[in-house]
Amino acid sequence: MRDKKLFRYLLLTFAITYVFWGFDILLSRLGYYEHPGYNIGILFYILAASSPGITMFILLQKEPDKKGIRYFLKTFFRFHHPLAELSLMLAFLTIRFAVPFLFGDGKVIGNWWQVALFVPIMLFFGGFEEIGWRGYLQDELESRFGSIVATLINCGIWAVWHLPLCLIKGTYQYSESYLWFIVSLTASAFALAAIHKVGGSVLPCILFHAVGNAIVSYGISGNEGTGMIVSSAVQIICAIGVFVFCDRTKKKVNK
Secondary structure, three states, X not given: OHHHHHHHHHHHHHHHHHHHHHHHHHHHHOOOOOOXXXXXXXXXXXXXXXXXXXXXXXXXXXXXXXXXXXXXXXXXXXXXXXXXXXXXXXXXXXXXXXXXXXXXXXXXXXXXXXXXXXXXXXXXXXXXXXXXXXXXXXXXXXXXXXXXXHHHHHHHHHHHHOHHHHHOOOOHHHHOOHHHHHHHHXXXXXXXXXXXXXXXXXXXXXXXXXXXXXXXXXXXEEOOOHHHHHHHXXXXXXXXXXXXXXXXXXXXXXX
């Protein structure tokens, strides 16, 4: 049953994403859409980007005790341990964006009011992904492989899921190196897994993703280089430390 649900999740998520980003690729090739162009292409983009969350809602409707929007909101849009989860979220955001400046690889490209303004918008351009990736897939993989291997597998799937963006004009993946994107993606996968592991909440992961995307788009630009590598390495090391701490704490509680 678990394998069947996992297969359904991956199949439906990729199907929704690739269909709608496929439409954007076609529009982009025909010269009708360049991200973030404000036409029908942006709606296709949002549907594709939100597909992990859309898929989870659809799959939950098959379970009688988990149906409805109230259960969905109660499950994925609340904190379990607010202080710990928000503190860790802010710590990882600080590492991600402050470390590159130490190596001269960071550059301010906008204003903080723009970042604050666009955080709610970025919920639809990345934030709601976390409902599926961390809210379901991370837990499912961790129960089988442990935190580190589960995060690497999740990251690999995540990287493949993003591939259509390489063909849509205006996206970071279209104009920049996909290898550097994977470096950043890996660091984010570990940071998000650690934030989720502390309390089991998805909301801080949604916020981390939305805030991070808003900062990248309207606040700080990080050049590809030593600063990004060090920042990514520190995030991964810190995340592994959180995994170890949480696992040891859980064992002590269960004794």
